[in-house]
C-alpha cells in the first residue's frame with residue numbers, strides 16, 4: 278500500500294513539474310526564441326507582453342473602433358473591423374508576427390501564400406483549437422471543427438446533400454419562407470399614410486435565413502429547429518465576449534458563471550435536437566417500412582447512414598453536432614451577405630434598377646426556379662461584389678502541425694497563420710485602384726478573372742476545407758434578392774450609422790435601417 282502511494286506521489290509530482298515546465302517554456306522561452314527566429318527572416322511585430330501577448334492592445338484598439346462611426350459611403354473597413362492588423366501592417370510591413378496570448382500568429386495578407394496554405398492536401402495545417410463557447414456553438418464533432426480522417430469521412434457523407442440536384446429542389450421552400458416575410462412587409466407598408474416602412478434588415482434576414490435552414494435541414498421538424506436557433510444566438514453572444522480574453526488552459530472545466538451558462542445552453546440544445554431526431558425515428562418506425570428514407574432534408578440524409586452497411590454511419594452525437602454546425606454556418610453567413618447586399622444597393626439605386634430589369638426579363642413576376650436563377654448574371658455579380666467588400670468571414674486561420682515553409686518563410690510547428698480576408702479583398706495589388714469602390718462589373722468574366730490573382734476572392738475559402746454550403750448560400754441569396762426586387766425598392770434610412778463589426782461574422786453594429794417601398798399596392 279505504502280509502495281503504491283509512493284508511486285502515485287512520484288507520478289503526480291512528475292506530471293506537475295512537466296506541466297509547470299511546459300507553461301514556463303510557452304510563457305518565457307518560446308516567445309523569445311520565436312521572435313528571434315522571425316526577426317532573422319525580416320518578420321517584425323509588436324513586442325510580446327507576458328502571458329497576454331498582444332491581446333491587451335487588440336482589446337483597446339477594438340474598443341476604440343467600436344465607438345467610431347464611418348462615412349456611409351466608405352467601404353474601407355479594415356481599420357474598423359481589424360484595427361490591430363491595420364496598425365501593425367502599417368508599422369511592421371505586410372507580413373508580421375503578433376501574439377494571441379502565448380500563441381504566435383503570423384499575418385499573411387497574400388493571395389498566393391494563402392493558396393499555398395489553404396490548398397495543402399496533406400493535413401499539415403489544421404484549424405486552431407477553438408474555445409469552449411465556440412465548440413458548444415458549432416458542435417465539437419461537426420464538419421467545421423473535426424480533423425483528419427474523421428473529416429474525410431464526414432465530408433464524403435455530407436457532400437451529396439449539397440449536390441445541385443438536391444439544392445434545386447429546395448428553391449421553392451426558400452421562396453415560400455421569403456414570400457411570407459415580404460407579404461408582411463407589404464401589409465405593414467401599405468397600412469401607413471406614406472406607403473413605406475422602415476425595416477431593420479439585419480434582424481429580418483437573420484430570422485428569414487434561420488427559417489430557411491430550419492425548413493431545409495429539419496423539414497417537418499422546423500419549429501423545434503428554431504428553438505435550437507434561439508439557444509445558439511445566446512451562445513454566440515458568449516463567444517463574442519470571450520474572443521479577446523486570455524485563455525488559461527483547464528479553465529474550460531471550471532464552474533465559472535460563463536461556463537455554467539454555456540453548459541446549460543448546450544444541455545438545452547442537445548435536448549431539443551435529440552427530441553427532433555427521435556421524433557423522426559418514431560415516425561419512420563410507425564410507417565412500418567424498413568427500406569424507405571428518413572426524409573430528403575439534411576437530417577434525413579444523415580439518419581439514412583444508419584441503414585448502410587458501410588463504415589459511413591453517423592452516431593447520434595455526431596448527427597446532433599452536424600445539426601448545430603449547419604444551423605449556425607447555414608444561416609448566419611447568408612444573412613450577413615443579404616444584409617450587406619441590401620446596404621450596397623441602397624447606396625446604388627441605379628443597380629437596383631438594373632437588377633430589377635434583368636429579373637423581370639428572365640423571371641417576370643414568377644417565383645424563380647433554378648433555370649431562371651442561372652440567367653441572373655448581374656444579380657450574381659452584385660452578390661460577389663458584396664462578398665468581396667463585406668465578406669462575412671473576415672479572417673481564416675490555420676496552425677502549422679509540422680515545421681513548414683510558406684513561400685520563403687520558415688514556419689515553426691505550432692505557429693498560427695492568420696489570413697486577413699478583408700485586407701486581401703481590398704488590396705490594390707489584386708483589385709486595382711478602385712479596390713475600395715463598389716464595382717460589380719469587375720466580375721463580368723467570372724471570379725477567377727476579376728482580380729490579378731485568380732484566388733483573390735476568399736469569401737468561401739479554398740482548397741479541401743472550402744465552404745460546403747456555397748452553392749446553397751448563392752441559390753438562397755439569389756432567390757431572396759429576386760423576390761425582394763420584384764416587389765420593393767429601398768433606400769438608407771437617415772438614422773443609419775455605418776459601423777461594420779466582427780461578431781464571428783461581419784455585422785452592422787447598429788443594425789441596417791432601410792426605407793422600404795412596395796412597387797405596387
Ligand code: HEM
Pocket residue numbers: 404420421422432602603606607608610611614668669670673674735736737738741742743744745746747749750
Ligand atoms: C454567404 C454565405 C457563406 C459564407 C461566406 C461561408 C463561408 C465559409 C468559409 C470561409 C468557410 C471556411 C472556413 C475555414 O476554412 O476556416 C466555410 C466552411 C463551411 N461552411 Fe460556409 N459559408 C456560407 C454559407 C454556408 C452555408 C449556407 C452552409 C450550410 C448550409 C455552410 C456550411 C459550412 C460548413 C459545414 C463548413 C466547413 C467545411 C469543412 O470544413 O469541410 N456555409 N464557410
